[in-house]
Amino acid sequence: MTDAPSSGEAPPLPPGTPPILQLMGISKYFPGVIANADVSLDVRPGEIHALLGENGAGKSTLMNIVTGIYQPDAGEIVLDGYAQRLASPQEAIRAGIGMVHQHFKLVQAFTVAENIHLGWRDTPPRASTRVLEARTRALSERFGFAVRPDARIADLSAGEQQRVEILRVLARQARLLILDEPTAVLTPTEARDLFRALQVFRAQGNAVILISHKLDEVMDISDRISILRGGRKIGTFATADCTPAMLARTMVGRDIVRRDLRARPPGAAPVAARPALGLRHVTTRDERGIETLRDVTLDLHGGEILGIAGVAGNGQRELTQVLTGLLAPDAGDILLDGVPVATPDPAHFARAGIGHIPEDRLRSGLAPSLDIADNMALREYDRPPIGGRGGYAPRAAQALARQIADAAAVRIPDYAMPIRNLSGGNQQRLVARREIRIADRILVAAYPSRGLDIGAIATVLGYLTDLRDRGVAIVLVSEDLEELLNVADRIGILFQGRLMATIDAATADMETIGLLMGGRTAAHTGGTT
Amino acid sequence: MARIVQRLPSVSPTRLLIWRAGAVIAALLLTTLFLALSGRDPALLAELVVRSTVGSRFGLEDLALFMTPLMLTGAAVTVTSRIGIWNIGAEGQFYAGAIGAAGIGLFVHGPALLVLPLMTFCGVLCGMAWILVPTLARAYASVNEIITTLLLNFVAALLTSYLAVGPWHDRVTGALASTARLPVAIPDLWGVVHWGFPLALAVVAILAATLDRTRWGYEVRISGANPEAARYAGIPVRARIVAVMLLSGALAALAGVSEVAGTVHRLQGGIANNFGYFGIVVAVLARGSCLNVLPAALLMAFILDSGIVLQTQQLTASTVLAITGLVLFMISIGDELAHYRPVSTSKEAAP
Structure with missing residues (x-):
């Protein structure tokens, strides 16, 4: 989106206007986990504030605190200059904070008008369908989100459902709108419409917190960007001062310990010339017909570890399922020793020596x-x-x-x-x-170190390198880039079901991977240094 | 508030048994109390019950007759519970089995050695047919089996009544709502106890071995505990569901066959006598273990038998149901309480 949103610029603020939302030293601990540590953040009226971070960086917890679902263990929430305690989601809504979750919270069997008016104090106590629909139409026009008041939610597209969700929040006089990965389910046109509407919302002196993994869209729409890592805020930057490369580096880049586990001991099996398992143009769809893997082609060689990087939910689950025979591709072939598998069957794959450490044990x-x-x-x-x-x-x-x-x-x-x-x-x-x-031939390991302490992680990674040295082909799906860079020989990056690139891990750098994970193609990254 | 009890993640069988015994005693004490309050003499009734159940040969024979169908229907419900399915239709499959057996018994004439196996075969087939539609609906369309199997019970009961008063009605003696006496019968073993009793014992034992000691049984166990893990291991969950449900229908039907051919000797309305529903109770008491079906069926038979004795003492039939309910209620409380133990660290222990 190069056309600058001239109509959507925020109005100049009089000096001394307090931020809509100010977080001061927010901390939240769960048993054994620090979800947020000393996070301070301010969101000003008339801005779109992007929140970036890897999975597990603490974004969700922070937003759950802001919307009253969790109570912080330390720190303060200040709204319009006044400290507030948000004891429940209802209080947050009353304070003008509304959130649109990635997974919509709508009643599928109800109409749009009914969903908008559900659990709303302003709903007239005795209202006919006609009244509700008229009120919905009025709201729709006022906020610029076109919806069909009499349509059932179940019949709507994801984009339309999202408009209903946003309208529901706006109708309750939200001044701070929190959107979690709003474009994940949208077509490009729908995403453009959404951004246009957000700019109008911003122009009225309201604020938006946008959680996203897509660097391009963050660069396009946001005014400022805050980055979380490991539960802490790394910094807040004006978007104008940022580049996608710098964001990617800041988001994933910690002090990387490049402990090369690629070195083979003497006597280790060499990388096999012929692939043990291959995918050719594999495409899968979920039950709604949305593509979860798109045209994926890859080869697994014995004695080699292939790392799979990507933000969770970009096709990793489906990839591991296809590789272990749990999921039949809708298009494309699985080649086991070069022979296409007609009907994949997990028992057959297991007997063929394919082990599978699943994501959700x-x-x-x-x-x-x-x-x-x-x-x-x-x-x-x-x-x-x-x-x-x-x-x-x-x-x-x-x-x-x-x-x-x-x-x-x-x-x-x-x-x-x-x-x-x-x-x-x-x-x-x-x-x-x-x-x-x-796993005599292949081991597919999805997030094998998730939930383990450092010692246990080293043990599990040791298992993998031992297997590799015995000539087994290994697929390691991980959200931990450090782990991938240390262990894998090649790294494939998944973005929206597409295998963006497969790069040599020895020479790969964090920044390139970060950009590919954010949906930038290798051609894009070539321009940045 | 200090925590005075602690929940145990798993309970040892001994611990459970102690709590259950306590629960049964508590239920009996409560029953005694209410009987005393309504002006009965509990000691007299208790003596009567004991004498006419376990205390005499006739009582023991009756007990075995009650236990035979309960073991089979209890096993029928237990086997589906292994794969996470509730067959509420054992009653209906019991009727179907009874109809199949009676049909052969009434209209196929020949030596008992030939007719009896044919009756069994046909009865079992009818029971499997009766559960076939719920099975396919469950396996292929995820239709809840509780509703479908339950509703078919009423169809089966009405069909049985229709046959007994209609086309198969006994025209010779003119008995109400019953077919003629079948020309063949399962031979008696001990008094009125027929070979169906040891047969049922054997069936339960074989079933226990199948479920615990075969690959198929293991696959059923995994499919029931976590279908997703079963698919991950390449177990055909759908095929296992179909097999288990058909097996369950066959077991319940076998109870119907044994009742028709061994105990009642004719088909009559209400022949299932709620054995199918009591099978659910037996299965709940057995907690998914086939061998536990034996003591559970014995307890249930004892309660049913006692109920009849009490009815001869002018107690209403609903008293029996109330006592059954009370025993189950206390046992489920006992099962739950068995999970807790007092925390010894606090000085002020719970009273």
Whole structure:
């Protein structure tokens, strides 16, 4: 968007106007996690303030505090110059703070007018459908968000639903509008319409906090940018002083410890010439028909670690599912040893020596209510000594569980207790060892270090490099760039389901990866130094 | 406020058993109290109940007769609960099995050695057919099986009544709402107890072994505990759901076959006698374990048998239901309380 929003410029402020929202030293702790530490931030009337940060940087927690969902453990919220305690979301709404979440909170079976008036103090106590629709029409015109008052939410596109959400917030006299990844679900045209409307909103002296991962759009629309990292605010910059490259660096760049784990010990398996598994122009769609992977082509070679970088939700889940036979592509081919797989089946992939450490262990890799032995048998129950001839030998399963627990250095008091009684870290280590046992050819590891402490992370990464040296092909999906740069041989970057590039990790730099993660193509990055 | 109790993540079987025994005793004490309050002599009634259930040969025979269908319907509900499904339709499948068996028994004549297996086969097939539609709806369209299986119960009960008073009605003796006595019967084993009793025991034992000691049983267990993990491991969840539900229908139907061919010897309205519903109670008491079905069915049989005794003492039939409910209620409280233990660190322990 090069056309400058001349009509949407903020009106000049009289000196001494207090910020709409001022956060002073906000801290929030969860058991074992510092979500926010000493965050101070001010949002002025008439500005669009972008909030940038990686996953887990503390953006969501901070916004939950601002909207009254969480209470800060330390610090103060100042609205229009007065300190306030926002005890509930209702109080935040009354104070003029409205948030539009990434996942809309609308009643699908209700009409637009009904959703707008739901739980609103200004809704007339006895209102007919006609009155509600007339009121909605009036609101729609007043705020410049076109909606059809009588349409059912379920029949609307994502962009239309978002307009309803925003209108719902604006109708409650919000002066500070918080948008979480608003363009993630929009077409480019819808995104342009949204930005135009936001500029009008800003011109009336209101403010917007925009959470986004897309650097281009942040550069286009925002007035100032604050960057969070690891729960702390790194800084607030005027957008005019920023470049996408500098933002990417600041967002992801910490003091990188480049600990090269790529070096092979003598005797390690070389990188295989022929790929063990390949994807050719693979496209997948979710149930709504939206493309989750777009035209992905890649090869996995034995003895090599392929890192997958990207902001969460850009196709990582689908990629791991396609690679392990859980998800059949809507278009394109999976080549196992160069032969196309007609109907992917996870059991077949497992027997072919493909292990899978899934992203969400408890939900997809374990049966939480069953005992540890049953859970550890999940990959080997169909072969001796546990399986064999249709049987199931509980003793053999327990012996296997003991073996896996020993390898994972997890101490288990009772193998008959449900696995959910173990800590997340121990579950993780057990699943990793279980999968490594069957991963003769390929291991697909999604966020294997998530939720682990530093020592455990080193252990798990050690597992991966050991496997690599034995000639196994490894896919490591991670949100931790440092980890990828240290361990991976090549790094592929996913953005909106597209494999933006696959680059050599030894020479890769954080900045290029950051830009690719934000949706800039390699051609774009060539211009910046 | 200081915490005085602590919740245990898992409960040992012994601990659970103690709490359950306590719950049953509490329920009996409460029953006694109310019987005394309504002017009965609890000691006299208790003596009568004991004498006519476990205290005499006739009582024990009755107990075994009650236990036979309860073991099978209890197993039917337990097997689906393993895969996270509730078959509320054991009652209907019981009727279907009874109809199938009676149909063969009435109209196919031959030596018992041939007719009895045919009756069993046909009855089981009818039971599976009765659960087929809910099964397919559940497996392929995710239609809630609780509603579909339940509603078919009423259809089956009405169909049975229709057959018993209509086309299959006994025209010779003119008995109301019943078919003629079947020419073949499951041979008796001990008094009125027929071979259906040891057969049911064997079926439960085989089922327990299948679920605990076979690959198929393991796959069912995983599919029930977490379908997503099952898919991750390549287990065909849908096929397992279909198989388990059909097996459940077959087990409930087997109870119907044994009741028709061994105990009642004819098809009559209301022959299921709520055994299908009591099967749910048995399964709840068994907590998903097939072997636990045996003691649970025994307890249930004892309650039903006692109920009949109490009815001869001019207590209404609803008293029996109330006692059943009370026992279940106390047991579920006991199961929950078994998860808690007092925290010993606080000086002022809970009273």
